[in-house]
Amino acid sequence: MHKVVAVKQNRDGAARRAVFAPVDTRARVETVVRRLGDAIELGLLADGEQLPGEAELAGQLGVSTVTLREALMALRQQGLVTTRRGRGGGSFVSLPADPAEERIRQRLAGWSTEELRDLGDHWAAVSGAAARLAAERTEPDDLQHLRRTLEEFAAAGDAAARSRVYGRFHVELAAAAQSARLTREQIALQTEVGALLCLVLGDDAYREEVAARHRSLVHAVQDGSRDAARELAERCVQESTARLIALRVTL
Numbered sequence: 634m635h636k637v638v639a640v641k642q643n644r645d646g647a648a649r650r651a652v653f654a655p656v657d658t659r660a661r662v663e664t665v666v667r668r669l670g671d672a673i674e675l676g677l678l679a680d681g682e683q684l685p686g687e688a689e690l691a692g693q694l695g696v697s698t699v700t701l702r703e704a705l706m707a708l709r710q711q712g713l714v715t716t717r718r719g720r721g722g723g724s725f726v727s728l729p730a731d732p733a734e735e736r737i738r739q740r741l742a743g744w745s746t747e748e749l750r751d752l753g754d755h756w757a758a759v760s761g762a763a764a765r766l767a768a769e770r771t772e773p774d775d776l777q778h779l780r781r782t783l784e785e786f787a788a789a790g791d792a793a794a795r796s797r798v799y800g801r802f803h804v805e806l807a808a809a810a811q812s813a814r815l816t817r818e819q820i821a822l823q824t825e826v827g828a829l830l831c832l833v834l835g836d837d838a839y840r841e842e843v844a845a846r847h848r849s850l851v852h853a854v855q856d857g858s859r860d861a862a863r864e865l866a867e868r869c870v871q872e873s874t875a876r877l878i879a880l881r882v883t884l
Contacts, residue, residue: 646778647808648677648801651816653685655695665694665704666711668817671824673713673726675804676797680728684714687724734831741829741877742884749881753874756822757867759815760803764850764866766810768859778805779851787844792835799834799873800827802847806866809854826877833876843869 652672656664672678684690691701705724708714715727744752782802789795800823807819834840846869853862 646805647811648778648805648816648820651808651813651820652677653690653693654813654817655693661696661700662703662707665696665701666707667821667824668694669704670708670711670713671820673708674729674797675800675820675823675827676728677801677804677820678726680726682726684724684726737828737831738884741832741881744829744881746878746881749874749878752822752826753870753878756826756874757870759818759822760806760870761863761867763803763807763810763812763815763819764854764862765859766812766815767806768854768857768862770811771809771854773855775809776851776855779809779854783844783847783851786840786847789840792831795834795840796827796830799830799843803866803870806850806854826873829877830873832880833873839876843873 649672652668656668669678669684678684685693687698687701687705691698694701696704705714705716709716712729713727715725717723717725779802782798782805786795786798786802789798804816804819804823807815810816834843846865850862850865850869853865
């Protein structure tokens with residue numbers, strides 16, 4: 634229990650605040666399901682973490698308790714949330730098992746190279762803008778979440794963990810830009826591309842290359858080097874996209 638609380642405190646920051654910000658007024662049940670589900674799959678909400686009570690969580694998201702209950706039911710059906718009754722009960726995060734590589738390859742095969750390129754262009758634009766704004770707006774002491782995620786990525790031993798932390802790095806970069814919209818857009822992007830990155834991040838040499846570029850990116854943001862930060866973020870995304878496209882061609 635203490636461990637879960639500690640993890641929650643360590644990850645408490647702008648990215649988490651974006652997760653619990655009020656949702657759009659349209660398609661609220663689906664929006665809540667996607668918002669919380671994306672955050673769980675990216676690791677922004679820790680495995681075993683207890684979600685706020687229904688009344689509190691509904692208030693944070695700006696929805697009715699009926700809407701929230703429907704969303705929690707859908708999340709339980711997806712295996713992303715478990716509910717315990719009685720004293721000490723509530724809704725708890727349940728991190729999904731790592732998807733099988735063959736299933737991810739089939740998902741990649743469903744994308745055309747043109748669609749992957751378009752996705753990469755959008756992703757690079759979002760990450761580049763976030764990096765530039767982060768360099769303008771963020772104080773050095775506000776980068777602790779990015780540094781911690783950078784350390785986690787360097788230590789991640791398997792491709793699934795690397796892809797999850799890779800995605801979280803880009804979400805926290807957007808959070809460092811102090812833009813809730815960019816943060817939510819980055820979270821949504823990672824649900825499309827995040828699992829696919831398992832297929833290219835198993836390469837240890839590439840993992841080290843990404844880690845080095847991420848370190849340089851954090852230094853550029855810390856130094857307030859807007860253009861360098863933007864270029865490094867875009868290059869990181871473009872390289873990952875190029876590897877996915879090259880792999881897609883071979884399928």
